[in-house]
Amino acid sequence: MKKIALVFALALALSFGLASCGGAPKEDFTPNFAGTWELIQVEGGDNSLSQDDFVMLKDLGMSCTLNLAEDGTYTFDMFGDVSSDAWEAVAADTATLTMSGQSVNVTLANDTLTLEQGGDEKLIFAKAGAPAAAESSAASSEEAAAEDEAAASSAA
Secondary structure: OHHHHHHHHHHHHHHHHHHHHOOOOOOOOHHHHOEEEEEEEEEOOOOOEOHHHHHHHHHOOOOEEEEEOOOOEEEEEEOOEEEEEEEEEEEOOEEEEEEOOEEEEEEEEOOEEEEEEOOOEEEEEEEOOOHHHHHHHHHHHHHHHHHHHHHHHHHO
8 A cells, every 4th residue: 555655645746747848938029020011221331222212212113021920831022022031039138030041130129120131231120000100201201392492492
């Protein structure tokens, strides 16, 4: 009888030990990143482009977007050249995209998503319709209107 009680006690202890190995459920950070992001700036290297440059390109019908779907897939449309693969949110401020078979980290800070390429070039995205993208567009429109006004004044 003592052996049966001992076996039962060991089985019970083992089941509690195995149950605790699973740990807490992994937090899902996907909502932090999911959605459509517009490229608003490129920094570094010889290819630096400002927010105003991207507003001008968008006005010409050229855009660059990164769509991160809830299902873990993404579509990257760079001026009509479209690629897609998988992505995963690994922390509240970090996601990993698979690009050309390599993992590329993107960081989320101040409502912008930054993708670093080769260490010296950064692609900076704002959520489509977000204030960062809208402010850049409004500022560019105001500057263009002021330039038009100045040109009209000097022509008169």
